[in-house]
Amino acid sequence: MAGSRKTSQEDVHFRVLRLLEENPEMSQRDLAQAVGISVGGAHYCLNALIEKGLIKIGNFSAARDKRRYAYILTPKGIAEKSALTGRFLKRKMAEYEALKAEIDALKVELEPTMDDSAPRKQAQQK
Amino acid sequence: MAGSRKTSQEDVHFRVLRLLEENPEMSQRDLAQAVGISVGGAHYCLNALIEKGLIKIGNFSAARDKRRYAYILTPKGIAEKSALTGRFLKRKMAEYEALKAEIDALKVELEPTMDDSAPRKQAQQK
DNA sequence: AAGTGATTGCTCAACAATGAACATTGCATC
């Protein structure tokens, strides 16, 4: 489900595309931190996006810093990002509800019903 | 952050311990589906939990089914599960808020402000 | 200039996890 590699990777790709559309001059480390992956993973991801033709490498504007790149969305990348938005939002809303339910269940479990003098420490078994 | 291998694995371990405490006779496939990992991953995880001494293999009750096992929490496993609960809940609540913020941001982006006659289709760039 | 430290993109071994198989066992219908 949530751990499916394909969807998880799609999430990362979408987030990276979204971030780069706003700011194409983000460094790989900034991207990694913003998305929540490792630095090597960001590099890996960017290569995949370039391979797919969704982004291309441009010139960094400030001071001709030869180290840095700018990762610019191609038209195909912009289209892909738009196409991904709906699925991403839908998935995240489902995750949101699931997370809410899990948290609530856990809270209930931690705070047993105090309204009657029920025996404590006794979890109800199925 | 969220993709950190250690925390992600801790989440899986906690969920598995929690599920097994309620029902020790769950199959690896049921566990996998409930937790959101692959079948092989469940096997992998169970081995790790046995290695840690948190669960032990017991006998399946019904019909002496030689295929199935029962995965019973050891006292150490019960303690570990309790110790993990707090951290897990705290982390999930943080994830919950982050998810909420991300969804809201995405919704705002999809539905541009309609309250004045602003030009449409024009996302505000930084 | 020269040196020092910080930051960049990048590489790589180790590990984690997947997805698809596998052998074994139980259940059912013939």
Added chain:
DNA sequence: GATGCAATGTTCATTGTTGAGCAATCACTT
């Protein structure tokens, strides 16, 4: 019984990901 079918735990090649480190470049001080 025998035969087919579904479900179990298990294995394994492939792939994704991490974390630490690399050379190159920039900024800054001497």
